[in-house]
Amino acid sequence: MNTFSKYGCVLVFILFPFIVWGQWDTGQFSVSFSLPEVALVDVEPGVDNSIHFTILPGAESGNSLTVGSSSNNSLWLNYTSALPANQHSRKITAEVSQGTVPSGLKLFLEASRFSGNGAGKRGQPAGRVELSNQPRPVVTGIGNCYTGNGVRAGHQLTFSVEVADYSEIESAGEYNFVILYTLTDN
Amino acid sequence: MKYKSIYLSFLLLFVHLYLAGQQMSVVVNGDAGLSGFLPSLTEAGNDYEPSVESESSLFVSVLYADYFDYVFSPNKKWRVFVHKSDVGWNSDIKLEARRTGSGTRVSWFSSNANIHDGTNYREITNNPSFFFRGKHGISTIPISLKFSGFSVIMGAGDFETTLVFTVYDDW
Numbered sequence: 001m002n003t004f005s006k007y008g009c010v011l012v013f014i015l016f017p018f019i020v021w022g023q024w025d026t027g028q029f030s031v032s033f034s035l036p037e038v039a040l041v042d043v044e045p046g047v048d049n050s051i052h053f054t055i056l057p058g059a060e061s062g063n064s065l066t067v068g069s070s071s072n073n074s075l076w077l078n079y080t081s082a083l084p085a086n087q088h089s090r091k092i093t094a095e096v097s098q099g100t101v102p103s104g105l106k107l108f109l110e111a112s113r114f115s116g117n118g119a120g121k122r123g124q125p126a127g128r129v130e131l132s133n134q135p136r137p138v139v140t141g142i143g144n145c146y147t148g149n150g151v152r153a154g155h156q157l158t159f160s161v162e163v164a165d166y167s168e169i170e171s172a173g174e175y176n177f178v179i180l181y182t183l184t185d186n
Numbered sequence: 187m188k189y190k191s192i193y194l195s196f197l198l199l200f201v202h203l204y205l206a207g208q209q210m211s212v213v214v215n216g217d218a219g220l221s222g223f224l225p226s227l228t229e230a231g232n233d234y235e236p237s238v239e240s241e242s243s244l245f246v247s248v249l250y251a252d253y254f255d256y257v258f259s260p261n262k263k264w265r266v267f268v269h270k271s272d273v274g275w276n277s278d279i280k281l282e283a284r285r286t287g288s289g290t291r292v293s294w295f296s297s298n299a300n301i302h303d304g305t306n307y308r309e310i311t312n313n314p315s316f317f318f319r320g321k322h323g324i325s326t327i328p329i330s331l332k333f334s335g336f337s338v339i340m341g342a343g344d345f346e347t348t349l350v351f352t353v354y355d356d357w
Contacts, residue, residue: 025251027214029244029349031270033279033333034224035234037342042230078231082338118231120339144341149231 038082041092041183043075044151051075053161055105055169065169071160077111077139078154079183080146081120090142092123092183093135099177100133104168107131108160109179111138116153120145125155135182142183210264211251212353216329217243225336237334247325248353249292256293256323263321263356266304269314273346280335281347282307285318285327292323299324307332310349319356 043049051072055065081090094109101107109129114122121143129136139155147154163169225234248264250256270281285304292299304318318327 024352024354025211026350026352027212027246029214029216029351030273030346031281031331031349032344032346033336034344035336035338035340035342036224038227038338040227040230044231078229080227080230080232080338082340082342084342119233119337144339146233146338147231149229153231 035082037084038080039090039183039185040081041077041079041181042149043157043181044078044149044153045074045076049075051159053159055161055163065163065166067161067163071158073156073158075157075159076151076154077157077181078147078149079123079139079142081142081183082144087185088143089121089140089186090123090183091126091137091186092139092142092181094129094131094138094179094181095135096131096133096177097180099175101131101177102173102175103170104163104165106162106164108162109138110158110160111155112158114147114155116148118145118147118153122147123155128160131179135180135184138181140186210262210353210355211249212266212351213247213249213325214244214349214351215247216245225333227338233337233339237332239333240331244329244331244349245289245326246329246351247289247292247323247327248320249323249325253293256295260293260295261298261321263319265319265354265356266317267314267352267354268310268317269312269350269352270310270347271350272312273348275345275347276336276340278335278337278340279333279345281310282332282334283310283317283329283349284308284332286330287328289324289327292325298322301327314350314352317351 051074053067055067058064058066077092079092083090107130109131110127111125113125122145123139123142126137126140129138225238227234246266248266268283284307288301299322301318301320301324
């Protein structure tokens with residue numbers, strides 16, 4: 001009995017501070033936070049994204065036509081992409097959405113490798129692509145990423161024009177067409 | 187007999203303190219629609235804006251469990267700790283909270299109800315940390331939340347965690 005009482009007192013002493021400091025109550029609140037699916041693409045610098053090609057006659061009889069400033073690389077492709085969990089990648093396609101490329105000419109577009117800051121899984125260039133009225137991929141394998149905004153961020157775009165068939169070259173004139181870029185799911 | 191009386195004395199003291207310790211409770215309520223706080227993204231090529239801050243739509247009340255305690259034991263001090271318990275969370279997303287107001291005194295029987303600390307943002311982790319302290323019952327203490335550390339490279343998705351507020355007697 002004496003031993004029991006002694007150990008009983010010791011137990012009370014041990015528990016005492018825990019009981020005193022252990023008085024508590026809790027309240028809970030569920031917090032949720034959503035990150036949306038994002039697919040944004042833009043061409044920079046954005047102020048004036050027009051580019052000009054001029055087809056000139058040869059300097060001498062018998063010479064071929066010459067393309068003045070046959071390539072242009074002043075534009076940059078920026079994008080931001082956030083995919084849902086069940087989707088692996090996206091691509092950027094380009095197409096001539098308004099107007100048509102004049103007969104006898106071919107318009108090419110090549111995206112450079114990614115450069116700049118940004119982060120995530122940036123896309124890979126699809127090489128030199130001939131543009132037409134049908135969408136053609138120019139950058140593929142885009143995951144969750146952002147490229148940075150402005151020139152020298154993302155992929156530099158190089159346009160070039162070639163005379164494909166002299167027999168189809170028509171008379172002088174001015175042709176305007178619009179290139180449409182689409183960041184699309186694979 | 188000697189040990190018995192000592193034993194009984196400690197038991198009486200223990201029961202008294204235990205009952206005293208049951209006086210406080212914490213109630214959390216407010217707008218559960220925090221999923222409506224979407225991060226801002228304005229232009230292609232950019233990441234999200236660095237942080238999103240909620241309005242004071244979350245309220246914590248520290249109350250006495252028994253209304254008679256407001257009359258007979260009105261000046262009980264307490265401390266509130268906070269932590270989170272993740273349901274589906276990305277560890278890169280930082281969640282911070284701060285107290286944006288002093289709440290409302292629950293009873294007229296204590297003219298010196300007060301609340302201190304917690305007015306600067308502090309990160310909420312999975313381990314309990316001190317948030318604010320006070321005296322007497324105070325209801326509807328407004329809490330603002332701030333999210334940061336998120337990025338588009340996390341992809342799209344929903345993230346959920348449970349905030350746990352714990353009130354302790356401050357002896």
